Amino acid sequence: MRTTRRSFIKVSALAGGGLMMAISVPGSAALNRLLKEGESQLNNFLSIDTAGNIIFTLTKHEMGQGSGTGLPMILADELGADWSKISLVRSAYDPKFTSREMGTTGGSSTIDKMWDILRTAGATAREMLKQTAANRWNANTDDLVVDNGVITNPSTDESYTFGELASEAATLDVPDNPPLKEPKDYKYIGQSIKNLITPEVVSGKANYGINVDIDDMVHASIERCPVYKGRLVGFDDSEAREVAGVIDVIAVPQMTGVIEEHHVQAGVAVIARNTWSAIKARKKLRINWDNGDTTDQNLNDLAARMEQKALETEKPVFEKGDYASLKNQDGVEVFQAIYDNPYQAHALMEPINATAHYKADQCEVWVGTQSGERVNNEVVKLTGLSVDQIKINVFNSGGSFGRRFYADSAMEAVYLSMQVQKPVKVTWTREDEIAHDYFHPYQKSIFEAVISEEKKVVGWHSSISRTEGYHSGSQPWEIPYHFENIRTYFEQEPSIVHVGAWRSVAEHSSSLGRESFIDELALKLGQNPLDLRLALLDQPLNRIGTDSFADRVYNYQSLLQSRYLEVLQTVKEKSWYQSAQEPEKGVGLAVENFGRTVCAHVVELTMNNNTYNGFVIDKVRSVVHCGTVVNPHFGRGQIEGSIIFALSALQYGGVEVERGRVMRSNFHDNRLVRIDEVPDMEVHFVPSNDPPNGLGEPGTPPLAPAVLNALYAASGVRVRKIPVLKEDLVREPQAV
Amino acid sequence: MASFQLQVNGRQHTVDVDADTPLLWVLRDELKLNGTKYGCGIAQCGACTVHIDGMPIRACCFPIGKLAGKNVTTIEGLSVHDDHPVQLAWQEIDVPQCGYCQTGQIMTAAALLDRNPDPSDECILRAMKGNLCRCGTYPRIKNAIKEAAQTKMS
Known part of the structure; x- marks a missing residue:
C-alpha cells in the first residue's frame, strides 16, 4: 500500500489484480486509524481491475434524486474513464467511511459535499495511471492524453488501457495535489447521462427495502395508537389469532431513540406468515389505549394558540436598528399580515418498511434510509450489541423527501425480531404512513412593515411560531432583502403530531409568508414586485466581525446576493413576469434560496370555478442558479418534481387533526397532483462554473407564494394560507 | 386457507392462501414477483397495475378467489428482454x-x-x-x- 502522510487517499492492490482506492476526508482520523489494522480494513471506494472495469462504491442514499448516477459522473469525468465501464456497488452502512460520505443523505447536500472528494479521487487515480504509462514509455506525463479509459502517447501513438496499468499504478506513491480539469474539458459533467437505475426500474427488478425477502422471514403489521404519544393499556387478540397465517401478536412499546426525534408510537403488532394475513388480522384486534393529553387537541385550537403566540411574543432572536421606536413615529404606516403554513404529509410512494434479523450476538437490518448511521446507532441502543456485530444493508428508496431520515421503522423491526427470534419485515400500510407520518411542522408567520411618509419600507418585522421538534439549518431572520430596521421573534409550540423533515424543511414555511408579504408591500407602494425585490437585494453587504467565521458568512451572503440578483435579472430579461392581459388570468413571482441554490418561479394561472380549487395553473417558468449543473436532465427533473410536490401541498395539502387523530388516511383524502393537473413547465439554469449546489429541495419553497401572488393578480383576493380552497377565493361583491 | 391455481406470465402456479388475498400480495409474497408494487391498497395510486386478460387492473383490490381462468401479466412478463x-x-x-x-x-x-x-x-x-x-x-x-x-x- 502506498500513501503519503497528508493524503486522504490510500491506494492499494486490488485482490485479483488492479487498483483499489480508499478515501477519508481531511480532518477525519478514521482512515488513518484503520490503516494500522491492515489494508483489508480500508473502505473500497473505487477499484479498477485488470480488465478496466471500474467499480464505484455509492455511499450516499439514492431516493430518486439521481445520486447513484450524478456522483459517478463526477468521478468518471475527472478520471477520464469510459462511462460504459463504470458500475456501482451500494455500500452497507460502514463506519470506515466518514460521516461526510455516509452519515446522512439530506439537505440537498450530496453533490455539494462529494464534489471535491470525487474530483480529487478521480484525478489521483488518473495521475497514477498516467505516471505508470509514462514510466513504461519513459515519457513525460504532461505529454500523455487520457480519454475514455485509455492513455495515449501522441508522439508514438502507443496506448494502454486503464486495466493494463491498474496493478502497477497501485504500487506508486499517491500524488498530493493532482491537477483538476478545467470546466471546458468536462466530458460527462453537464451532460444528460442516463440514470443507471433506469434499466432495472423498467424491468421490474429494481430493489427496494419493501422487496426484502429473507429465509424464514415473518411479516408484521402494527396497529398504532391513533393519538400521538398515547399508550397501550391492553388488548384482546383472540379474534386476530384466528386469522389463517397468524403466528403471534406482540405489544410494541412507545420508544424514543438515542436521537429524541426518533419516535416509535405505541402499538400492537400482528406477526404472520405473509403481509396480507398480518394486515387482515390486525383489523380484528380490540385495543384499549390511553390516548393521553393530546386526545382533546384539534388543529384549529393549535392554529389559534400559535397565532396568539406569534402575536404576543416578546422573544427576539434577531434585531437590527430600532424597529420598536420606528413603529411609533408619527406619520408612518404599519402594515401587517398573517400567513398560515400547515402540517404536510410525505406520502412517499414506497410505504415505510424495514426488515431485521436479531440473533444473540448479531443483528442485521435491511432498510431504505437516508442515514445508515442513525439506524446503526439506534440498533446499538436497542440490542446492546457493538457496531461490529451489526450490519445495516441500505436499499434505494421509493421516494423519501426527508421521511427516511428517521430510524423508526428499523427500530420496530429490530424490536420485533428480538421478540420472535426470527427475521421480521415490518410493512406500513398507506394508512399507517399518512396517520403516523413525521409531518412537516406547522408554522404561523406574522410579517409587519413600517412604511415612511416617503412611501419607503423602513422597517421589517417577522414573528414566527412553529411546532417544536424539528429544526433546519436556516433561521427565520435570514432574509436576502435589506432593511435599516429589522426585528425577528421566534416561538415554539408543542406539536400535536410528530414532526420531521419534509422536502425543503423550514424554507417552505418561511418562504410563503416572506415572498407573499414582499408582493403585498410592492402593490401597496404602487411598485412592481420584481423591481422592489431587485432594489431591496441590490444594497451593499455589511461584514460583521473580522475573524475567519465573519469571512465565511460574508462570502456566503455575497454569493447568495449575486445569485438572487442574477436569477431575478434573468426573469426580467426573459420578460417572463408581465401582467396578464386577459381577465381572470394572473401572473405571480417568488424567489427563495435553499443553501446556495437560488430558485425563482413565475406562475401563470386562470381562475376557473369549475375546478376543485377554483383556478388552474397554466404555466410555471423557473430560473435556477445552482452553480454547475452536473446532469441537466436530472436537474430539470428535480425542479419539475419540486413544483409538482409543492403544488400538491398548495392544492390538497395540510393535515386535519381532530381529537388528536389525523383525519386523513390514504390517497383519496390525502390527494396528490395527478398527471392531468400538471402545468407546462420551463426551467432555465443560470450558466455557471461554480461548484455544484443541491437541487432536490430548492424548487419547492417559492412555488406556493408565486401561486398566491398570481391568484391576487387574477382575482384581487389575497389568500395567505395553503391549501387554497374555492371558499378562500370568494370575491367581495362589486359596488354598482 | 385454500389452494388456488393461477396463470402468471404464461406459467401455472399453485398457492395456498385465503380466498380474499389480493393478487398483489400473492404476486409479491408467494410468487416473489416484486416488480408489482404496493402503494395504497385501495386502487388509488396504480403502483400495483398488472394486466388481467390484457386489461390494466389494480392487483391490490383483486382477490385471488376471483382469478380462476384468467391470465395475469406482470411487468416481469411484459416482454422477454425488457424490450416492450x-x-x-x-x-x-x-x-x-x-x-x-x-x-x-x-x-x-x-x-x-x-x-x-x-x-x-x-x-x-x-x-x-x-x-x-x-x-x-x-x-x-x-x-x-x-x-x-x-x-x-x-
Whole structure:
C-alpha cells in the first residue's frame, strides 16, 4: 500500500489484480486509524481491475434524486474513464467511511459535499495511471492524453488501457495535489447521462427495502395508537389469532431513540406468515389505549394558540436598528399580515418498511434510509450489541423527501425480531404512513412593515411560531432583502403530531409568508414586485466581525446576493413576469434560496370555478442558479418534481387533526397532483462554473407564494394560507 | 386457507392462501414477483397495475378467489428482454426518479397503447391519471408514451 502522510487517499492492490482506492476526508482520523489494522480494513471506494472495469462504491442514499448516477459522473469525468465501464456497488452502512460520505443523505447536500472528494479521487487515480504509462514509455506525463479509459502517447501513438496499468499504478506513491480539469474539458459533467437505475426500474427488478425477502422471514403489521404519544393499556387478540397465517401478536412499546426525534408510537403488532394475513388480522384486534393529553387537541385550537403566540411574543432572536421606536413615529404606516403554513404529509410512494434479523450476538437490518448511521446507532441502543456485530444493508428508496431520515421503522423491526427470534419485515400500510407520518411542522408567520411618509419600507418585522421538534439549518431572520430596521421573534409550540423533515424543511414555511408579504408591500407602494425585490437585494453587504467565521458568512451572503440578483435579472430579461392581459388570468413571482441554490418561479394561472380549487395553473417558468449543473436532465427533473410536490401541498395539502387523530388516511383524502393537473413547465439554469449546489429541495419553497401572488393578480383576493380552497377565493361583491 | 391455481406470465402456479388475498400480495409474497408494487391498497395510486386478460387492473383490490381462468401479466412478463416499446421508450426518455411507481405506470401505458396505438394527449392523460408519481415525472411519462406510440407505429 502506498500513501503519503497528508493524503486522504490510500491506494492499494486490488485482490485479483488492479487498483483499489480508499478515501477519508481531511480532518477525519478514521482512515488513518484503520490503516494500522491492515489494508483489508480500508473502505473500497473505487477499484479498477485488470480488465478496466471500474467499480464505484455509492455511499450516499439514492431516493430518486439521481445520486447513484450524478456522483459517478463526477468521478468518471475527472478520471477520464469510459462511462460504459463504470458500475456501482451500494455500500452497507460502514463506519470506515466518514460521516461526510455516509452519515446522512439530506439537505440537498450530496453533490455539494462529494464534489471535491470525487474530483480529487478521480484525478489521483488518473495521475497514477498516467505516471505508470509514462514510466513504461519513459515519457513525460504532461505529454500523455487520457480519454475514455485509455492513455495515449501522441508522439508514438502507443496506448494502454486503464486495466493494463491498474496493478502497477497501485504500487506508486499517491500524488498530493493532482491537477483538476478545467470546466471546458468536462466530458460527462453537464451532460444528460442516463440514470443507471433506469434499466432495472423498467424491468421490474429494481430493489427496494419493501422487496426484502429473507429465509424464514415473518411479516408484521402494527396497529398504532391513533393519538400521538398515547399508550397501550391492553388488548384482546383472540379474534386476530384466528386469522389463517397468524403466528403471534406482540405489544410494541412507545420508544424514543438515542436521537429524541426518533419516535416509535405505541402499538400492537400482528406477526404472520405473509403481509396480507398480518394486515387482515390486525383489523380484528380490540385495543384499549390511553390516548393521553393530546386526545382533546384539534388543529384549529393549535392554529389559534400559535397565532396568539406569534402575536404576543416578546422573544427576539434577531434585531437590527430600532424597529420598536420606528413603529411609533408619527406619520408612518404599519402594515401587517398573517400567513398560515400547515402540517404536510410525505406520502412517499414506497410505504415505510424495514426488515431485521436479531440473533444473540448479531443483528442485521435491511432498510431504505437516508442515514445508515442513525439506524446503526439506534440498533446499538436497542440490542446492546457493538457496531461490529451489526450490519445495516441500505436499499434505494421509493421516494423519501426527508421521511427516511428517521430510524423508526428499523427500530420496530429490530424490536420485533428480538421478540420472535426470527427475521421480521415490518410493512406500513398507506394508512399507517399518512396517520403516523413525521409531518412537516406547522408554522404561523406574522410579517409587519413600517412604511415612511416617503412611501419607503423602513422597517421589517417577522414573528414566527412553529411546532417544536424539528429544526433546519436556516433561521427565520435570514432574509436576502435589506432593511435599516429589522426585528425577528421566534416561538415554539408543542406539536400535536410528530414532526420531521419534509422536502425543503423550514424554507417552505418561511418562504410563503416572506415572498407573499414582499408582493403585498410592492402593490401597496404602487411598485412592481420584481423591481422592489431587485432594489431591496441590490444594497451593499455589511461584514460583521473580522475573524475567519465573519469571512465565511460574508462570502456566503455575497454569493447568495449575486445569485438572487442574477436569477431575478434573468426573469426580467426573459420578460417572463408581465401582467396578464386577459381577465381572470394572473401572473405571480417568488424567489427563495435553499443553501446556495437560488430558485425563482413565475406562475401563470386562470381562475376557473369549475375546478376543485377554483383556478388552474397554466404555466410555471423557473430560473435556477445552482452553480454547475452536473446532469441537466436530472436537474430539470428535480425542479419539475419540486413544483409538482409543492403544488400538491398548495392544492390538497395540510393535515386535519381532530381529537388528536389525523383525519386523513390514504390517497383519496390525502390527494396528490395527478398527471392531468400538471402545468407546462420551463426551467432555465443560470450558466455557471461554480461548484455544484443541491437541487432536490430548492424548487419547492417559492412555488406556493408565486401561486398566491398570481391568484391576487387574477382575482384581487389575497389568500395567505395553503391549501387554497374555492371558499378562500370568494370575491367581495362589486359596488354598482 | 385454500389452494388456488393461477396463470402468471404464461406459467401455472399453485398457492395456498385465503380466498380474499389480493393478487398483489400473492404476486409479491408467494410468487416473489416484486416488480408489482404496493402503494395504497385501495386502487388509488396504480403502483400495483398488472394486466388481467390484457386489461390494466389494480392487483391490490383483486382477490385471488376471483382469478380462476384468467391470465395475469406482470411487468416481469411484459416482454422477454425488457424490450416492450413502452419499456424502451421509458429508457429513451429516461423517465424514472425513484422508480417505485414506474412499473405500474408502464403497465397502464402498455395497456393503453394496445387499445389505442396513437393516443391523443387527452387520451394519455385520461388513461394515466390513476397512476400517482410523487417524484413528479409526469411530463416525462407523457413524452415516453408518445415516443412508444411512434416506435410502435413505425
